[in-house]
Amino acid sequence: MTAPADLLLTNAEVHTLARPDETHDAVAVRDGRITRVGDAYELDFLAGVDTRIVDCDGRVVLPGFIDAHTHFELLGRKLVHADLSGAESRVAAIDRLRDRADAVPAGDPVVGYGYDETEWGESDYLTRADLDAVDAAGPVVAVREDLHVASLDSTAVERFVDDLSEAGVRREGGEPTGVVVEGAAGAVLDALAPDAEGTAELLRAAQRYANERGVTGVHDMVRRSHAPRVYRDLDAADELTLRVRLNYWADHLDALVETGLRTNHGDGRVRVGAIKTFTDGSLGGRTAKLSEPYADAPDERGEWTVPPAEFRDLLDSAAGAGFQVAAHAIGDEAVGDVVDAFATRPSTDARHRVEHAELASDAAIDRMAEADIVASIQPNFHRWAGEDGLYAARIGDRRTETNRLGRLADAGVHLAFGSDGMPLDPLVGVHHAVNAPTADQRLGVTEALRAYTLGSAYAGFDEDRLGTVEPGKYADLVVLDGSPWERPGEIREIDVTLTVVDGEVVYDGSDP
Template identity: 35%
Template sequence: MHAVSAIGLCGVAACAPGLDAAPTADLVLHHAHVYTLTWPEPSTDGTPSPQAPYDSASGWHHDATAVAVREGRIVYVGTDSGALALAGPDTRVIDLEGHVLLPGLVDAHTHVAELGESLDRVNLTGVATEAEAVAIIAERAARTPKGEWILGYGWDEGAWANRYPDKRLLSARVPDHPVVLRSLHGFASWANARALAQAGITRDTPVPSGGEIRTDATGEPTGLVLNRAVPLLDNAVPRPTPAQRDSQVVRALRVMNASGYTGVHEAGVAPDVMDSFERLAERDALPLRVYAMLSARDSALMRRWISRGPFTSANGLLTVRAVKAYYDGALGSRGAQLLADYADRPGHRGVSGGTYGFDQRLVADAMTAGFQVGIHAIGDAGNRATLDFIDSVTRAAPTARGLRHRVEHAQVLSPADLARFATLGVTASVQPPHAVEDKGWAETRLGSERIAGAYAWRALRQAGAALVFSSDLPGSDWSPFYGLHSAITRQDTSGAPPGGWYPAQRLTPEEAVRGYTVWSADAGFDEREAGTIALGRRADLTVLDVDPFRAEPRALLRGGVVLTVSRGRVVFERGASAPR
């Protein structure tokens, strides 16, 4: 077993304030395979550090077997006997039966408010055809009172891009309910005639800059909107009450607890969701840490927070010090801005910048006020322009430097721009599932040459860029096992393609785990509190029944979460009743 300092917190130097000389633990987790991740980073080609609990003959091995927690902090890491010595009559002691204990997992790009909404919506993920989707919606309509909205999500705007649906069949089968069906990644929306009428979308509706309202040969809206026109339908849907929004958020965060997560970075937080986070933090009702990224598309919200400045709640569960902006659209819907024409649509290069709602002055003001910015950029032109923008702001405003600015997705990159991430100190916030979900059509969009710079995780690492991993839920499955498998294999859940899609860009198991732990802590300015299992750190912990360091990659897809601990509290336990 790799050497770990097997002493209590008071054995390091002096006792932490409030801890007795011989503290009794609140929680002891023992008989575990603990990977502390306290050893140095691997090299950029993935080779483990010489100090890592790894050798070429036997592979990876855990570096501790037990952890003890008191008052939300880790007070011991080491052997079973050492941890159990800290147990008292009121200590909860859990035998983990040889399961794997990791630092708490963090999903660094989420939309949990949408996840909360989607739990009550019709799930069209994986639906292959318009007719199949309409049949599912018609079934929901049959048991929904007339006039009530029917909302769905999940049809794939990338896979369906050459056969987008329209309102005709949907309106014929579901005439008495307004229906709005958002696409998988939110860059397209599909509605029936009744929803179009309630949204006031007609042949005379002005098309928003950076958006598209599809029309038929007569000029009438077909029921499909793209990119910046999607809010025309979103804004027509009745908003939840504050109580409903709080319920949705908590329900979604409980789902994340059950999936092994102890934190999320919520991307593009709207005003009502921000209000919900603040109410829940005040009541100590957030079951995990929320790192909120304000929506730069809401100028009033942004100006309030620029005046207010970065914020962390008293209990540490809510942090507001980041902003989410959009530079371009999505590759699937051909909204990503490319340096050259789309391979499958000559003369078209996507949408971006001011036409896509990117307010340079507003975002620059937020950066100058001390906010980290995470800018959505998909295409190679969009990524280059985003890096140029970050460079220009940080050159002009010293206060904007060193804030670990991020490019959200960093999906298609020109080789000339790879090294700029490291030079500018910009983190590439990538989603491993996107590569395996997009592989069926991405090369068609980009062609055989540009695809080499797409989803290029290893190339980014070798260029010295910092990475962080996430799901972009609910557009992709948020299971950490799915994310780890995608990063390690670049294969879908069926194992295709053999050897992985552009396998040179695969990452190692250690890098994949770091993407959801150490690297996410760094991306969220939380590296002194989380990301590793060490004395004095916040007790955010995840227990899995499969070892991602040692398991055959396909076995990851059969893995399950055993236990999730947030601030020393068990917030999910397999087989236990869900918290009320």
């Protein structure tokens, strides 16, 4: 006799994403696994006395979303501190920082995350003169959305600049402007890092936010943080409501090797992922490494944050120790170099990853496909692809060559979608993938959803247990209140009504 289900989602439109156009009416779950997918009438017989039955009223059921590239602690910081994303002007950003200053004890740092000057129709970052207007007793720091730029008021300049790399401190007339970039920006973020208790507060806030958006798993980029310990503590206490792959920064490699870890180690909901490294910077900061000059800075072609020879040494060390490698590369020169390095190193299902690959050339894309390299892409970056967007300002007509999702898919490259926290919202990313400006940049609805589910699962060696709605897989599911196929131009307006992890409801939009 078949045992009753623990959870039954019925009267639904279940898209398995395992095969094109495969849909069913219901999903049955027992012991955290999907046991049956099929006709609602038949599966309703699996309902027992203790079965939780969810009548989906025709809503869409999908595999849970997996964000393949995010910074979860920073998401928590944005939620707890000043959120500068969406500020409509420089003045509005300053006002949000003032509000934060009023909320913290006098003398404590006032920190905001996520500003984007291009949303204001401007090209200049926030400066110390801007932030001095906050008039706070303690230091004021505003972090740009890409995390490659931080802006400091005069108090923060006095506190931090002497300890930062000279190359990362922007100056005019010999004096710091308050703008710091790349490693210097990272050092400021490190100086503002919370303790373990504070980290737990941030991660709890971040996972609530993520669950509300249908996220059931994240690949978190972690460095010098209490996050790995906190994640495991939350998991042990049954308080972790999503799956986590820890992609450790490269400066953790020696410690990870000493402790005997490698990619895919771990159990429960926390596992070791890749070794993460940079190679170049960002287009927003004009530090992405390009083969041709920036349109708005003809003498600049970006910079290496990790030079090619150093990157190859790291790749050999990490891969030799059993680690997948995830390399940040944005400019075409950086992407080409990373792809060449991956392709010339012998591997057995290494699944090395190029993070971002924003300006990948045709040659790099084709080689990625041949070498089974994963493209870890952020489709929400298409928000900058319009005629008046950031890409047009920085690289002119080459804006149409950015984030060519369709070209990558047609070449057969493994696509894994993430957000980079800009914002963390898979349906926003899917919307931008489906509605991108050119055919080479666009995907169909099914392809885009698969990249945010099965594609991200593949990037994390999880395709046998996650990413589709099939019997035997973990019951990580999301219910939407509208169909992306029926509303392709409004996907980002669709709400999540239910999120399930391991068969447990971790978010219910019907709860008051």
